[in-house]
Amino acid sequence: MKHPTIHDVAREAGVSKSLVSLVMRGSDKVSPTSREAVLRATKKLSYRPNAAARTMVRQRSYVIGVMVSNLHNPFFADVIDGIDMAVTDASYRSILTTGNREPRRERLAVTTLLEMRVDGLILLSPVMHRKHTIEASRSVPTVVVGKAMRAATVASVTNDDRTGAAMVVDHLFELGHSRIAHIDGGSEAGAQPRRAGYERAMQGHGLENQIQTVSGGFTEEDGRVGMRRLLVGGTWPTAVFAANDLAAFGALEVLDAEGIDVPGVISVVGYDNTALATNHRLGLTTVDQPRHDMGRMAAELILAAIASAGTAVNHAVLTPKLIVRGSTGPPSP
């Protein structure tokens, strides 16, 4: 259980510790003989370099720390995948911590990363107070994904919610809808711009007096409540745009229970293109965020910031894509 050190390897191979270090780092100024001997010793002792020691002397860990607010959301798996790719390509490594959506634990998760002296910090939809994000960003290059951050020291990667929402409205308009309602996402990440995008697109099509928004959220229950609210009035909308897939599912459930045909009577659209949207019986029309690219972009921003010693702070906004499935169709005449 005691880890061998570079000295043990040196002794075993009959060379100096410096030479072992050279071999481990793949230097080309080592004779084949020595390299061979060192490698053999390394294998025999199953030596593994000590990252802590290396970090100490190099003053760099070559590690990017990623804090995931919520591992339960499969959205992040793809983002992390993108991060991992880009980071590995640059011969950095990535480690994750998770805050389980609780601000306290998020902060602990970030602290862990910071104490380990990661060279860069990526925060995936943090829910902790923004001042803690900003504080972290003062000691290490930081990028936030999935949440707009207006702060000079924090980079960010988001999808263009405004445009995504507009795409939804455009799609429905082209199908012939005009009574298009929106169940909004309350104060959740991205909800505000989606709502704004919806409203502006409605105006763009001359439907300003058809704008109908009910306040909701990002859960199924929020969707149910919102949908019920929309069914109370005299004239129903012919299409409903929910702020995310989960809420859309809640809406669908209510429509199902009421025996209202989708998309025959009412079309439904979500946002996020989660696995559920694919799996649902009829398939949910939704907006896909380029998750993998968002991750890759986040990694690239971080690496650039590291390379430039923190001067290059950027905000990347990626364009989402409309995915049309069975839950939308032309309105009944």
Next chain:
Amino acid sequence: MKHPTIHDVAREAGVSKSLVSLVMRGSDKVSPTSREAVLRATKKLSYRPNAAARTMVRQRSYVIGVMVSNLHNPFFADVIDGIDMAVTDASYRSILTTGNREPRRERLAVTTLLEMRVDGLILLSPVMHRKHTIEASRSVPTVVVGKAMRAATVASVTNDDRTGAAMVVDHLFELGHSRIAHIDGGSEAGAQPRRAGYERAMQGHGLENQIQTVSGGFTEEDGRVGMRRLLVGGTWPTAVFAANDLAAFGALEVLDAEGIDVPGVISVVGYDNTALATNHRLGLTTVDQPRHDMGRMAAELILAAIASAGTAVNHAVLTPKLIVRGSTGPPSP
């Protein structure tokens, strides 16, 4: 961007570095005056202890490393949550790496953890070759979750797949089914014992000649392929037990497309009780693994192994629970 050190704090507070160290570690043999001064200095400089340096001298990192084979599987989120709880309670910390199901990347993920000198290693359903797990276990206490490991140095936490599968068969048998088919999980973690449990339970009910297994896997596509295969023969089964929820959804999709009623004509059961199982229109009958407890147990095994210097290797097997939902019912006469 340059991190302040304990020396900077000492200078600022007008004390020695040792005193600062004492305060940081919460010692009670420090005068209130000094503590106050040190705390003020740490705040002013926003000092954060350097974990790498601490790990060096303490020869312990107080970090548990977790390698997750596949972040896309929401199953692990709960396990990780359980790990995190237990680890935090013991004032350790946890960090994650992910291998995205690729053996090569898994190995890199484990290497990263090992080089960081984690005090314990938890592997969540590793797909890499077992020899690499065993190798890792020789340098640090290791526990594998979700996959049986017969190795003297590796602890493990699994659910009793055999019993879980038997529960499914029992349930279907009680409903009156006899033509119960199984879409198995190929070589995935837990697939083999689930299949064995299915077969033994069938025998237990005197249904040995009704045993019908088609080879599948853990993806939706595997479920689709398996289901189509089952529909080719002359007599259809009246119930299908898929090796996991995702495969079950694939099967459901095919049945839906063919217009075959579930559970009227064919009942379907999955395994894992993922969020999808709850959300699906009719609810999927499935088997719930005590994910949170599995994580907690894994953490406890690791902490025990660390405390006992690696002597206490254990294998914990937790009992799963059948969750009955709308996808199963009595067979049509």
Next chain:
DNA sequence: CTACACGATTGGAACGTTCCAATTTTAAGA
């Protein structure tokens, strides 16, 4: 007023690397 005990504080060594400057070895040319 002195001695002593005890609490508070301190300096130095050690942890396992990297990197630099210095040294040794080898090879080539005369």
Next chain:
DNA sequence: TCTTAAAATTGGAACGTTCCAATCGTGTAG
């Protein structure tokens, strides 16, 4: 064979902590 350049190898300092043994100060008992 000698000289010199190039290649290979080396020891030591440094990184930021912890922990130990040693020292410093202060109050109290005699």
